[in-house]
Amino acid sequence: MPLGATVSSGTGSSGSAVGTAVRTEFAFTLPVGYVDGSGVAHREGTMRLATARDEILPLRDPRVRENEAYLTVILLSRVITSLGEVTPINPGVIEGMFAADLAFLQDLYRRINAEGHTRIAVTCPSCEHDFAIDSSGAGPYSGSGPGPAASRLEES
Numbered sequence: 707m708p709l710g711a712t713v714s715s716g717t718g719s720s721g722s723a724v725g726t727a728v729r730t731e732f733a734f735t736l737p738v739g740y741v742d743g744s745g746v747a748h749r750e751g752t753m754r755l756a757t758a759r760d761e762i763l764p765l766r767d768p769r770v771r772e773n774e775a776y777l778t779v780i781l782l783s784r785v786i787t788s789l790g791e792v793t794p795i796n797p798g799v800i801e802g803m804f805a806a807d808l809a810f811l812q813d814l815y816r817r818i819n820a821e822g823h824t825r826i827a828v829t830c831p832s833c834e835h836d837f838a839i840d841s842s843g844a845g846p847y848s849g850s851g852p853g854p855a856a857s858r859l860e861e862s
Contacts, residue, residue, distance in 0.1 A: 730755050731787065732818050736807040740789060740799060748790025753811070756819050760784045769797075782811050 731754045739747035764770050764780040779800045786795045800808070829836050 738804045738806050740803050751789035752787045754787050756785050
């Protein structure tokens, strides 16, 4: 599915799809970037929502049975659908990432699979306005203020 793909759930009386759309892929920008064998850094990528199969099958892998921490490597290699020009995305690619990028991807995985989005509610320390920022790092921004990835939260 393309970036930001949505899937409708349920059917109406006429057989047409109804319900809410589900976002299945999320763009991200790595803080450091994966450096391939040619020395090229790759920072832009996409991650899809994990399925039950994504979380169950790696438990059978002998590398995970030997070292439970390796589960993260296999999970990320299954759900990262693109990373710059790197193909394929496999456990070796994840193993070669810098620790900052690995931590970033673990947090992104947790956010999109537990919470369903990459937004974080924040409050500006200067003006005390509430904003939602996109924690995926996706999208260009340089400057002061909340930036284009931020939007004002609805006041309740």
